[in-house]
Amino acid sequence: MTEIKAMNGIKTIRCYDDFIKSLFMTGMSMGGPNDEHVFSLCNFFGDEIEWHTEKPDTDPWEWRMRVLNERDDIAYGKLFFKKSGYITKDWFPYFYAARRDKTSLEEAYAEGKISQPAKLIYEILKEERTMPLHLLKSAGGFSKENKAAFERGLTELQMKMYITMCGQKRKRSEKGEEYGWSSTVFCLVEDFFTEDILEEAGHIDGEAAFWKISEQIVRFNPKADPKKVKKFVLG
Template identity: 30%
Template sequence: MKEVIGKLGILPLASLLPEHPSVTGLTLAENWHSDTELDPWSWRARFPGEGVAAYGKFIRKKAVLVSSEWFPAYTAAAGSQLSLEERYDSGLCSREALTLLQIIRDNQGIETRELRTLADMKAKEKKTAFDNAVTELQGTLDIVISGVKERHNAAGEKNGWNSTSFETVSHWMADYKIPAFKGTREEAVTWLRSRMEQEWHPGAVKWLGKVLSW
């Protein structure tokens, strides 16, 4: 799968782009949640943890893997040129998103449960607002899902579902010595289009360009 991600640059977890592969479409159903080396569900933590690909809900609130080679250009092309604070002052992001990003900046790799606690969003009625804000930050390329942490009880035994952890995009890239794209947004779009047109179906290239207003 690493080779596929390296070749295509962008690989959704489930079907998303027209005439374009996805992880579910390329793998066997029986391998999912099998806790084996072939379990695609584990790749969403393993690949970011190896610096192979960034992972997050980057396109239409859907989970996507973006290769480390393509990610700098993708963030330059699809991310905002403004800081989140500037976007908040302009009414372009939610207060919850701003709060969460400030916490993640100070606690890189923080897991979901701790993030909700520090943001005072642990209450059941705040879960939707929390989920929406986390998804918003991924869509604007402010954060990535950097891994999955096991939950343990007081005795150190595994207890309950694994918990997603988050980092800022800049921190994740720095960790794996992935340089930022040197160029303008337009140059990043041109770079991506050139690579996509070599490997993708024209319908997928057109669809992504329309979705991201390229």
């Protein structure tokens, strides 16, 4: 059995509950391996942890939806390097402040910081509040030919903290019967966390937020490359 050296209180992760405790200790983590060499709790997984076994207690792939279905204090989505990641409620206001810095999507679009596909997706969610991926794609008129633009828009909005994943939902036939694989459901960030979380973010200076997150990362990975840390924080 592999034992992993504890770092600042993080011990070997052997199950979902261990992962949650460690996540609240760190506040953030890549969803997969630490390929960018910034920070991932995957570095602390013990031998018990196995991907894609569908075992809810020891399969990290199952944990993505468990945090969304069972909790209201952890965000999950494409958050770091256009890859999956987790951010706890306590740290979300700092990322929100660092990446958005009180800029609305309309302002960001006018400044050329948001693409047209991303704006379209956002407007649909602003109207519908929540929507599964397959219906969102249909509502936006995205075909197979512009699938890549749709996926880039979704990632862009998650990275810039405008939308987030909020669960899963299966497709329904004309008879109302569920079928096929579950589809990821998205919503606006404003509809995911309670109002006080985003209100807190509004009182945090973007640059101060950047340094606070950076210090937390270095606490758990003193060897992190400053350039990679900057990209991790700012998206």
